[in-house]
Amino acid sequence: MTSKRDVESTVEVSLSTRLREAHRQVTRQRISDAAREIFHRDGYRDARLEEVAQLAGLSRSTLYQHFGDKESILTEVAEPYRLGLLALVEEMPGPNPTRNEIDVWIARLARFVATERVPTILIVELANGEDSPAPLQQIGSDLLTALANRYPAFSRALQDGPERTLWRAWADTILREMGWACLRYARDEGAASVAALQVAADLIYLFVHEKFRWRDEDVC
Template identity: 35%
Template sequence: MTLTAVQPVKSARKAKGDGHLRRAEILRAAETIFVRDGYQGATIRKIADEVGVSSTALYMHFRDKDEILLEIAETMVGQLLASNTEIAGRPLDAVTKVRLMLAAYMRFGLENPNAYRLVYLAKSDEEGGPQNERLTDISARCYEAFHGAVAEIEADGRLGVGKSDIAAHVLWSACHGLVALRITRTQLAWEDNEVLMSTMLDGIFDGLLTR
């Protein structure tokens, strides 16, 4: 879907508020602008106007737009890491763990479409997708927790197709595809999100697991 640029409505200047509340407001506004205008089109001035503060006031919270974009990405991936880590530690069978991780991943993307677009759909070579060592580390740990659970399925002798590396990539790719289509092809008559996710997972696991 081609995003249609919308002329921003300049907000009235706001009084100073609590720092953490204003910072969160800036991040929410920035998500919208990054998605709408792309990395190159997003500016500190646009973000400040959307929030209703001066550019100078915004610089008190973030040094530049790269820092804003990076915090959005780190927050999203950090929440996914926390979810995967918590699920991995539960006394559950490996298949249930993987299913819960994938459901949480899809649900988070569907509930946070702007953040998902920025982290997983932005073209980094054209739009300045966020990358640094900390984000790379968080992302790697998030995937390791997921892959570890898939490897448990293989170790239990229940993985009927390929190795755990291949299965993990296929599982993630399929779920990413569902989220990406759901949040970018909004003109389609989609079924309820929970039904879509359940059907996706039923189909995938039916094909990958031994009977």
């Protein structure tokens, strides 16, 4: 039979475990918030983890207790953005959206970018540069997979076959143009950023409705 003391001891251990986990999550969030600011200010590649720790109000050793390197911190910083972006893809109209439906979705994307301005600039700039960090390559891969689950055109970009290379080239081009449009909107470039989003919407519409020409002889 379990004694009162045993029950109290179990409750104390459980409470202590929950408090430690809560403290751990708070510390990781402090590091993530500080890293996002330092990465944006100095650029990811030039950012120093000592400055991240200092801004977070922690020692360098505490930072390394939670994150082994800068890339693991970038993964943490990018994760909310990745989840938000994938949730937006789930809201895309399909599988045969009208141009107006795509415009409505692009407006939602613009609102997301406006809310997540700093991570948009950081992630898009890094993702489109040379030697893109692995966490950002994963975002691109996840985004393409999510689109493939909604639209046959994007699905063909991932399937084996003689035309896969061309489908993939178009899919990558559309993702890249969407990224640059989001970057320009995040930078608040005015009418140019709105026009870039409209072009991205045009490309999505044409691609999902397969209105491009696909034969090899059509490629110059």
